[in-house]
Amino acid sequence: MSRLGDQIHTLRVQKGLDRKKIAKKAGIADKFLQEVEEGRRIPTDEQAARILSLLGEKGDLSEAFIPVVEESTPPVRPVAKPKPAKPAAQRPSLAQPNEQWNHALAGLMQDVPVLNIRGEQVAKRTLVLEKGKIQGFDAGSVLYLKMPDDSLRALGIHEGDTLFMARESAPRVGTIAWVRAGSHNLIGTVEKIAGGYKVGPTALENGTFKMVARAIFAQIRLP
Helix, strand or coil: CEHHHHHHHHHHHHCCCCHHHHHHHHCCCHHHHHHHHCCCCCCCHHHHHHHHHHCCCCCCCCCCCCECCCCCCCCCCCCCCCCCCCCCCCCCCCCCCCHHHHHHHHCCEEEEEEECCCCCEEEEEEEECECCEECCEEHHHEEEEECCCCCCHHHCCCCCCEEEEEECCCCCCCCEEEEEECCEEEEEEEEEECCEEEECCEEEECCCCEEEEEEEEEECCCC
16 A cells, blocks of 8 residues: 555545545546555546545645555565476487387388399388288298390280299299299299290200299289
8 A cells, every 4th residue: 555545545534435426526436546545556646636635635745655665574485496397309300210110110011122033133112011921921932023024925014014923932834933944034924844844935844943933913014
């Protein structure tokens, strides 16, 4: 409360005057006068003079605005210690993939080599693993073969197309097989002949060749 507010409140109460009537005669709102008495608002010199005049007081107002110092000291509240800030979570860098994510994917995906007819890897493809298998075959037994020529054109397979293959130890009649005969690599449809097999146009006696893999399906390049 200010000295002015205290003075106005004391005079008004001593003289039994209604605050609303005093505010109305002074040309101010009742709430404004209430806040003046409580020390929460400070009126202009003109407003203060009108209020004091209505209360029968006149004179110098210079000391009326000196705030009243409370004698009692407010209790000191303990200051809570600030909690240490949690370190901001670091996002994995795009240049350094998250190791845990890669480890999780390792159980779901596997790289499959793309080989040329000489058995040299020229590329790789990442395929989905399902219970340790790829396309129903053991993950370690599958590969892609890039066709070296147009020898399978009659089947719609051209040079540059890829065959998804599974490694096998013996040829199957009616399938497309990749075999090695000495230093030669052959790819073609398998037929049974006396004493051996025919792979494409080439006849092979038993024991003169080694089965590499059997074609499961072809991936054809669009023109």
